[in-house]
Amino acid sequence: MASETKLTLAKLAELAGVSTSTASRALNDNPLIKQETRNKIQALAKAHNFSVNAAASRLRTQKTNVIAVILNLIDNTEQSTTDPFLLKLVGELNQALNAKGYELLLSNSFMASDDWANYFIRSQRADGILVIGQGKSDEKIELAAQSGVPIVVWGDAKTEATYPVIGGDNFSGGYSATKHLLTQGAKQVIFLGDPEHAEMQERYRGFLKAHEEHGILPSDNAVCAIDITSKSAYQFINDRIKANGLDFDGIVCVSDMVAFGALKALKERYVGIPSDVGIVGYDDISLAELMHPSLTTIKQNTQQAAELMVAQLINQLDNKPTSSQVVETSLVVRRSTKLD
């Protein structure tokens, strides 16, 4: 139905009886233009439903006002498409970016060649990159960062890196989850998740620290390296009990989804929770409190996370100094660990 020919700035200017330069400046609220003129042109633009051609504007200004958000999936797990925590974070990033006048281009690490800097930035598709997840290796991230591209990563803030990393305090998260279980009287706590990832590694360190403080040695097979999915967790716990019997009385999980999988396996075997086994999740997704029993977990403030990430990215865009930042992290005690 584009009945009239396309409305360009030039045509709008003509309608207003001014030059395109004036029109352009007026729309951008440039103080060079008399207030009255600005008002008039802005009103006219609104009346005619005019909106600046983004492609042309980006070409000319060399700025897109778009930020690429990359879900950095871990190969061969489908964590990201399923995990509500990550998607929640995407939602929060969307809000935070919009608040600062940016739009969000969504990608995952499977698409978009391996050279992010090239694909997103040099091609002028976006001004900066937000990465969700460090993955097992950070080569792609490092590569992009090396080439001077504005980039911020959600991961473990303690990571030594050339780019800022925003993340919860994983050490303290792992520590307080474990300590909580030990304090409740657990003697054999297992760690459910792959300590190879940067974030998990820190949590595992916290796990060890808590044990140390309690003067307890984790059992030999305390570390259970599994994929970060509820399915893996379910299978693992099943197999473990089948093979060894119930040789643990507490579980520290690396995500709520993992905890749910474990919970299911335990319930099916009529293991009492928390009487026989206490269980702590990570993330505090909205379902955690809906579980039965409700899930004790480590809460990470996603809204704050998103705001910090965006703030650090904007710092880079403005050539200001940047730094890694830690997001609030706290233990939320619920029924999966609490014996009334």
Next chain:
Amino acid sequence: MASETKLTLAKLAELAGVSTSTASRALNDNPLIKQETRNKIQALAKAHNFSVNAAASRLRTQKTNVIAVILNLIDNTEQSTTDPFLLKLVGELNQALNAKGYELLLSNSFMASDDWANYFIRSQRADGILVIGQGKSDEKIELAAQSGVPIVVWGDAKTEATYPVIGGDNFSGGYSATKHLLTQGAKQVIFLGDPEHAEMQERYRGFLKAHEEHGILPSDNAVCAIDITSKSAYQFINDRIKANGLDFDGIVCVSDMVAFGALKALKERYVGIPSDVGIVGYDDISLAELMHPSLTTIKQNTQQAAELMVAQLINQLDNKPTSSQVVETSLVVRRSTKLD
């Protein structure tokens, strides 16, 4: 560090000793150019990490290869940022779009003025729009569609509309959920969700049909219009039982999240599931089977949904005829309704 000056097509052409036209055509694999030349230039581009300036290309070609995905939130509920189903759909859309060479610009209905056609399309930010959710009113959608913008909506496919709507068969979903409960012997089934929305309305019709077939009249207060969140559901069920006692023995929920909220309330009151109350969800999100008891639900094939939406959108972009489409919908029976 962008040490060298920015690499443009012109510079690349110079390096290759050809004109920019040839370089451009070579990169686009235009058969006008000798195969040998094409190979050479493509190799050179790769070697120098060249990638075409998207802004310039979009300006010239009048095509962005970007699709805007709008999470059409229902005012004053936060359904969308929390509901895993919707976010899952976004993930699937991302895959489906990428497979067709499009990128995904994420938005929600709060930002981006009210005039979507204007904001996204006329401004040349995107070539088309995918809307997730019809909301309570479709004015914004209708407005955009009226102005001839390529647009496809996830909602109820039976909706009479000028734009194609992709959705599950809500009537049949509501019907089979209800029928299943009645067949299991339920006498007083309630409908948990707001029948004002197009999708829910259809499901409610199915609910009525099933009752009719069983020769049962739904009770007066069978319809429970609540927000589509687990919290509302939890509160509602709590209040209801407090006020009326347990005056129902089956619940048809409009989403799994709603079902979870109801489930929690029931469990806290030691209502037996499914012995006292059977419960059916909708969507089959990954957590449905992890619940205890696992949740009987209506599964909607999100991958197929995404593919259909993208296909219909591309039809519009190609000026081919389009149509609303129905996505596979099936009852998945689990423990929340099945008395062994």
Next chain:
DNA sequence: GAACAAAATGCAATCGATTGCAAATTTATT
């Protein structure tokens, strides 16, 4: 080797907005 067809390449205009600088207009100053 001339004549013509086919294949390959290049020229130059174009997409639409922005912005440095120059020009025109208005206001202030003496």
Next chain:
DNA sequence: AATAAATTTGCAATCGATTGCATTTTGTTC
């Protein structure tokens, strides 16, 4: 009233890739 200063506005180049048309190169045929 004349000139300087300040305020507004307009001219024209620019961002970088694409493409219709013209031109050159290569190949074919007699």
